[in-house]
Amino acid sequence: MKGAEVLLKALEREGVEVIFGHPGGAIMPTYDALYDSKIRHILVRHEQGGVHAATAYARASGRVGVVMATSGPGALNLVTGLADALMDSTPVVAITGNVPRALIGTDAFQEADVTGVTMPITKHNYLVQDVNDLPRVVREAFHIAATGRPGPVLIDIPKDVQLSEFTGSFEVELDLPGYKPTLKGHPKQIERALDALEKAERPILMVGGGAQHAHGELLAFAERTGLPVITTLMGLGAFPGNHPLWLGMPGMHGTVAANRAIHHADVILAIGLRFDDRVTGKVSRFAPHAHTIIHVDIDPAEIGKVVRTHIPIVGDARQVLREMLKGAKPLRLATWWRELEEWRTRYPLRWKPRPHLQSQEVIRAFAEATGGHAIVTTGVGQHQMFAAQFFPVTRPRSFLTSGGLGTMGVGLPFAIGAKVARPEELVIDFDGDGSFQMTLQELATLVKYKLDVKVVVLNNGYLGMVRQWQDLFHAKRYSEVYLADSNPDFARLAEAYGIRGVKVERKEDLMKGVEAVLSADGPVVAEFKVYHEEGVFPMIPAGGAAEDMIIEHPAEKEEVEA
Amino acid sequence: MRHVISVLVQDHPRVLNRITSLFARRGFNLESLAVGTTHVPGLSRISLVVSGDDHTLEQVEKQLNRLIEVLKVTDHSEPHVERELCLVKVHVAGVEERLAIKDIQEAFRARVVDVAQKSLILELTGDSGKVGSFIEALRPFGILEVMRTGAVAMSRGERTLKVREKREAV
Numbered sequence: 001m002k003g004a005e006v007l008l009k010a011l012e013r014e015g016v017e018v019i020f021g022h023p024g025g026a027i028m029p030t031y032d033a034l035y036d037s038k039i040r041h042i043l044v045r046h047e048q049g050g051v052h053a054a055t056a057y058a059r060a061s062g063r064v065g066v067v068m069a070t071s072g073p074g075a076l077n078l079v080t081g082l083a084d085a086l087m088d089s090t091p092v093v094a095i096t097g098n099v100p101r102a103l104i105g106t107d108a109f110q111e112a113d114v115t116g117v118t119m120p121i122t123k124h125n126y127l128v129q130d131v132n133d134l135p136r137v138v139r140e141a142f143h144i145a146a147t148g149r150p151g152p153v154l155i156d157i158p159k160d161v162q163l164s165e166f167t168g169s170f171e172v173e174l175d176l177p178g179y180k181p182t183l184k185g186h187p188k189q190i191e192r193a194l195d196a197l198e199k200a201e202r203p204i205l206m207v208g209g210g211a212q213h214a215h216g217e218l219l220a221f222a223e224r225t226g227l228p229v230i231t232t233l234m235g236l237g238a239f240p241g242n243h244p245l246w247l248g249m250p251g252m253h254g255t256v257a258a259n260r261a262i263h264h265a266d267v268i269l270a271i272g273l274r275f276d277d278r279v280t281g282k283v284s285r286f287a288p289h290a291h292t293i294i295h296v297d298i299d300p301a302e303i304g305k306v307v308r309t310h311i312p313i314v315g316d317a318r319q320v321l322r323e324m325l326k327g328a329k330p331l332r333l334a335t336w337w338r339e340l341e342e343w344r345t346r347y348p349l350r351w352k353p354r355p356h357l358q359s360q361e362v363i364r365a366f367a368e369a370t371g372g373h374a375i376v377t378t379g380v381g382q383h384q385m386f387a388a389q390f391f392p393v394t395r396p397r398s399f400l401t402s403g404g405l406g407t408m409g410v411g412l413p414f415a416i417g418a419k420v421a422r423p424e425e426l427v428i429d430f431d432g433d434g435s436f437q438m439t440l441q442e443l444a445t446l447v448k449y450k451l452d453v454k455v456v457v458l459n460n461g462y463l464g465m466v467r468q469w470q471d472l473f474h475a476k477r478y479s480e481v482y483l484a485d486s487n488p489d490f491a492r493l494a495e496a497y498g499i500r501g502v503k504v505e506r507k508e509d510l511m512k513g514v515e516a517v518l519s520a521d522g523p524v525v526a527e528f529k530v531y532h533e534e535g536v537f538p539m540i541p542a543g544g545a546a547e548d549m550i551i552e553h554p555a556e557k558e559e560v561e562a
Numbered sequence: 563m564r565h566v567i568s569v570l571v572q573d574h575p576r577v578l579n580r581i582t583s584l585f586a587r588r589g590f591n592l593e594s595l596a597v598g599t600t601h602v603p604g605l606s607r608i609s610l611v612v613s614g615d616d617h618t619l620e621q622v623e624k625q626l627n628r629l630i631e632v633l634k635v636t637d638h639s640e641p642h643v644e645r646e647l648c649l650v651k652v653h654v655a656g657v658e659e660r661l662a663i664k665d666i667q668e669a670f671r672a673r674v675v676d677v678a679q680k681s682l683i684l685e686l687t688g689d690s691g692k693v694g695s696f697i698e699a700l701r702p703f704g705i706l707e708v709m710r711t712g713a714v715a716m717s718r719g720e721r722t723l724k725v726r727e728k729r730e731a732v
Contacts, residue, residue: 119580120587124630127575144630177725178572178633301624304617 003131004033004162006170007095010138011039013170016066018042018057018420019095020050024070025110027097029162042420042449045441047074049413051081052439055090056400056410056417060375062213064091064146065417071098072110075156076117080407082152083121087404088234089209091150093141094122100160101129114156123151131161132168139172148181149210149299181298185315185323193269193294193311194327200267200292202336203227206250209234209403210272210297210317215396217321218271219243224328228340230258232273233388236399241372241392247340248349251279253385253536256347256551261340262287263546271296272317275306276404277542283307285545296320347538347551349389356531357507359383359458363390363430365514366456374398374426377414379435380406382464385536387430398425409438415453416445426454426518433459433487443497446523454517455525457490460532468535472554484532494525502526564593565619566644566715569608569626570634570723573599577631581608584629590614590622594646594690594712605633607723609714611690633725641718647711648693649675650684653704666699681706689713 001009007030011019018040023031034041044050047069054065069075075096085092099108115127124144126137134157141153197203205227211218215238222229222245229239230250239246248255250262262268268290273279274297280286283306287293294311295303303312313320351360363386366374376391377400378384384401393399400418402410415429436457446453461484470478491501500520504513504527517526539550571577578597585592593611600607612622619637626635638644654660660682667674667684670692676683686696690713697708717723 115576116579119576119583176630179630299628301621301628304620305624 001166002029002033002162003134003157003164003166004029006131006134006166007138007157007162008033008037008039009170010135011066012037014064014138014142016064019066019068020044020053020057020417021068022047022050022070022074024074024097026071026099026159027068027074027095027162029159030068030095030097030157042416042445044413044416045444046439047077048081048409049416049439049442049445051078051092051094052084052407052410052413053417053420054092054094055081055085055088056377056414057421058091058417059212059400060397060418061421062397063421064093064142066093066095068095069097070110071096071114072112074110075114076112078154079117079121080405082118082154084402084405084407084410085152086121086123088402089150090152091145092152093145094152094154096154096156097162098127098156098158101158102160104158115154118154121152122154125154125156127156128158128161131164131166134166135168135170136172139174140176143174143176144179148179182300182314183298183316183319185296185313185320187323189311189313190320190323191327193313194324196267196292196294196311197225197227197269197331198329200331202265202289203267203269203331203333204230204261204265206230206232206262206268206270206273207235207238208232208271208273209238211235211238212396214272214318214321215239217318217325221321221325221328224325225331226333226337227269227331228261228337230261232276232279232403233401234403235273236388237393237396240394242394247344249388251276252281252540252542253389253538255344255349256538256549257340257344259538259540259546259549260343263289264339265290267292267294269294269296271321272298274302280306281540281545281548282543285547351534352552352556354531355507357504357510357528359386359460359528359530359534360390361510362456362458362514362528362530363387365510366428366517367391369514369518370426370428374428375400375418375422377401377411377418377427377429379411379431379438380408381432381435382460382468382534382536383430383432383435383458385465386458391430408435411435412439412442412453412455415455416442416451419451419453420449427452428454428456431455431457432464433457433461433483433490434463436490437487440493443494443499443525447498451523452521453523454520455494455523456517457525457527458530459487459490459527460530460534461487462532464532464534465536467532471535473541490525490527500524503529505529563613563615565612565614566638566642566713567610567612567622568636568638568715568723569610569632570600570725571606571608572631572633573604573606574631577606578608580629580631581626584625588621588625590618594710596712596714609712611713634723636717636723638715638717640721642715643718644689644713644715645687646690646693646713648686648696649709650686650697650700651676651706651708652682652684652700653706654680654682655703659703663700663703666696670696670699672696
């Protein structure tokens with residue numbers, strides 16, 4: 001048996017059903033073995049599309065996503081996606097070919113130091129020097145990727161190792177003495193946390209992406225205690241977006257209620273989040289009244305990294321919540337809720353209606369038409385924030401976006417990964433005209449595998465988020481953000497791929513457009529020409545705090561209610 | 563504040579690279595690094611001298627622990643022995659200087675390991691402070707080159723750098 005077959009057999013033993021990838025010289029022996037394998041392969045048109053699709057596959061399914069690429073340029077095209085998966089703690093295994101061992105270090109054709117390049121953007125990586133190590137390396141890679149704080153692991157396999165005769169065994173034991181994630185929270189700390197919550201007058205519960213798998217326990221805990229719940233961008237869907245205890249998203253473009261709740265809270269229970277700067281704003285002014293911050297995280301390094309933590313609990317969100325649930329009591333929060341309710345009703349998420357078609361109303365229309373029942377993916381920018389604000393997902397693993405790295409272009413490949421993972425679900429990619437053009441070659445992947453993905457391009461003809469910052473902080477000097485003079489006709493572009501194209505330009509055609517997208521049999525690319533001077537609000541400027549929140553565009557400030 | 567940290571690692575290719583890459587990536591300030599094999603096959607031991615406040619040091623320790631091949635990290639705040647080896651090649655202008663250098667050598671308990679007509683190589687072992695003073699004492703004679711290994715450290719008493727115990731199965 002050759003190394004390539006060993007690799008595929010090892011992947012099968014890990015339960016891998018699908019690989020996203022792109023072949024090339026140094027990975028050809030493995031693609032040859034794949035020809036006879038049961039594992040499904042999704043051929044993408046660019047390796048970046050493959051790694052993003054594998055990321056979304058993992059996030060949508062809870063399983064490890066697998067991507068494969070060749071040496072040098074193929075592997076280097078994974079870089080952005082690996083960094084993205086690391087930032088958003090997603091289990092991905094990347095397999096790359098490399099030049100034969102004898103050529104490593106000689107600047108051979110398509111050679112790059114891939115383990116060197118990916119060292120800081122993977123949870124761990126391997127360069128396989130001996131074919132007999134393959135079963136152990138694959139076992140370890142999947143274990144490391146999926147356990148503890150999940151993350152990407154890369155396995156680099158020289159071409160001659162893929163061709164070498166295997167004389168080892170598949171019966172391998174994990175031997176990772178330096179890797180022992182703590183899953184169970186410390187009982188004393190859990191007791192202290194419950195005690196602090198019981199004594200609190202204005203407590204809040206903040207959850208992030210680390211609680212996506214703990215949604216059941218989270219719901220039970222929140223309902224038992226009556227705590228107000230705030231979900232970060234990565235935490236959207238971990239708690240139902242239509243629940244009365246939900247205050248929305250915090251941070252730069254979060255709700256007034258969520259940000260004010262954090263500002264006034266005396267006790268904060270934070271679960272599976274890392275206090276990103278988009279959430280905290282200026283750290284020294286973050287949650288100034290919180291005398292107790294309880295931080296539950298599986299990664300000890302996150303605790304105390306950004307904010308001072310008074311009760312640290314290292315452990316898995318689900319296990320800790322299960323333990324906390326045992327001692328949880330209904331809290332007396334009527335006074336606090338009266339305040340929260342006031343902020344919530346006074347400052348709902350909204351937009352100023354204009355004669356033009358607007359991104360917010362397009363997203364809201366899709367949310368209403370689907371009852372929020374879809375997997376949503378996004379690119380990065382204004383449309384991403386609008387989707388987070390106006391498409392409140394109600395189920396976990398259903399809002400797939402690039403949180404930490406902010407990678408433009410993930411929308412379409414994320415939708416591909418999500419659709420492959422959960423084919424029965426409606427998958428909508430809300431994309432921007434800027435983001436979409438970064439990876440739109442993957443339209444071919446939709447066609448090739450008949451993936452019924454609905455791409456909604458909110459075309460404002462600009463790099464809208466950059467434009468918004470230029471508008472607010474750079475004296476309207478719109479440097480290099482104009483796209484409309486050279487954007488393609490997106491509907492016709494889709495048609496060139498054999499995909500149904502829809503174009504909506506007028507406000508009155510909105511519902512007809514939504515209907516056309518949702519009723520279409522198969523993939524659609526729908527271009528909605530939206531108002532270009534829109535801003536995402538509320539907004540806390542970078543480095544600001546909750547008190548600096550801009551609720552509407554300054555030029556329209558007089559319209560803000562007291 | 564200056565801290566001496568010992569790290570026990572699996573002796574895998576690039577493990578040193580992972581550590582220095584981590585320091586560069588997180589902006590930690592690394593003053594010196596010394597590495598060597600241990601009495602246990604497959605395990606290496608690294609001594610790091612790091613400066614930073616308590617928050618930084620806590621992060622250094624936690625981020626090092628995240629590395630899969632790192633088995634144990636200890637910040638030597640407890641009583642410990644710290645040593646550094648240093649070679650100094652110093653210019654010898656004449657007999658008078660040779661005698662003066664010999665006085666310094668004896669005062670510091672250094673050894674002469676190479677003698678040439680116009681130079682000497684002196685070897686000194688001691689903590690980093692002593693090594694520093696030694697170099698300063700020789701400076702007036704004209705130092706030709708210096709090589710310091712960086713500090714290595716070990717806890718006093720029975721305490722050792724052991725592999726952390728299995729806490730629970732994953």
